[in-house]
Amino acid sequence: MRINSLVLSILMSAVSVGTVHAGDIITGAGSSFAAPIFATWADAYGEVTGSTVNYQSIGSGAGIKQITEKTVDFGASDKPLSQADLDAKGLIQFPTVMGGVVAVVNLKGVAAGQLKLTGDLIAKIYLGTIKKWNDPALVALNPSLKTIDANITVVRRADSSGTTFLFTNYLSKVSADWKTKIGSDTTVAWPEGVAGKGNAGVASYVQRINGSIGYVEYAYAKQSKLAYTQLQNRDGLFVMPDDSTFQAAAANADWAKAQSFGEILTYQPGKTSWPITGTVFVLMQKKAVKPAHSKEVFNFFEWSFKNGARDAKNLDYVPMPASVVKLIQASWKGSVVNPTGKSVW
Numbered sequence: 001m002r003i004n005s006l007v008l009s010i011l012m013s014a015v016s017v018g019t020v021h022a023g024d025i026i027t028g029a030g031s032s033f034a035a036p037i038f039a040t041w042a043d044a045y046g047e048v049t050g051s052t053v054n055y056q057s058i059g060s061g062a063g064i065k066q067i068t069e070k071t072v073d074f075g076a077s078d079k080p081l082s083q084a085d086l087d088a089k090g091l092i093q094f095p096t097v098m099g100g101v102v103a104v105v106n107l108k109g110v111a112a113g114q115l116k117l118t119g120d121l122i123a124k125i126y127l128g129t130i131k132k133w134n135d136p137a138l139v140a141l142n143p144s145l146k147t148i149d150a151n152i153t154v155v156r157r158a159d160s161s162g163t164t165f166l167f168t169n170y171l172s173k174v175s176a177d178w179k180t181k182i183g184s185d186t187t188v189a190w191p192e193g194v195a196g197k198g199n200a201g202v203a204s205y206v207q208r209i210n211g212s213i214g215y216v217e218y219a220y221a222k223q224s225k226l227a228y229t230q231l232q233n234r235d236g237l238f239v240m241p242d243d244s245t246f247q248a249a250a251a252n253a254d255w256a257k258a259q260s261f262g263e264i265l266t267y268q269p270g271k272t273s274w275p276i277t278g279t280v281f282v283l284m285q286k287k288a289v290k291p292a293h294s295k296e297v298f299n300f301f302e303w304s305f306k307n308g309a310r311d312a313k314n315l316d317y318v319p320m321p322a323s324v325v326k327l328i329q330a331s332w333k334g335s336v337v338n339p340t341g342k343s344v345w
Contacts, residue, residue, distance in 0.1 A: 030063015061160020078162025119174030158195035
């Protein structure tokens, strides 16, 4: 599957096998951050097995809602749930892949990687404190902006979004004003801005609106040919987004100690660390509504962990390390059970 067809599409075909009956479809929903890699894995897995999974790229918040209401076989979120939330909702979670969120702009003559931004400047832009591209604070880092006398149009997510969680979590760590006034979650009380649904929606608005700034998962920025910016990281250095800087941030994760794998990778230390790095978590019901389907979800991600690392890297995601995959697969045993209490895995 070509990624451009994915970005323009809400529904993606994926996969199923094993004890699932012919014609059954495994369903998942949630993170648009995960959409490019889930679609690619699903395509490849389907070619091998002849099976089908239907994943809806509807945002992390909606994905959490659907798996909680038992209307899908798995949900996907870029925001990890706390152990208390998992227990209350009767869910398990495990990480699948890591990647980066980038700031993107539409400014005539400004190419990808040319503009430098700090978290504090982004926070002031999204708070409405900085309203023009030739603001002295922006020009101090980017002298070429002095001649761009254009208003800034803020673009943000309209839906409940894990990408928003990562973006606002980062801003809350670098800006006291943002933390106090707005905070961090999958939805926040935005002071202003044009709202797009999903990463694709934000990318589309930024493409169309001159003078705009938005935030999207890196694969969408590349596919849409948007001008992503450099960002200043925790060590004070300006870095470019790519799989190596995402990997540098991910290297600090201690998955063995994280409760229910709930690591948050924003604003990690390291000279080459990308400051808005995140993880896609899969959510499943502890008590399987359709045990064969739940087993097939595990089958799919077992196959993806084993065979999907190259595809993940090609899309600028960071695959889970082999040692972490072992921890994840060990956690599956007994985590999801059928009506008689027997583990589906």
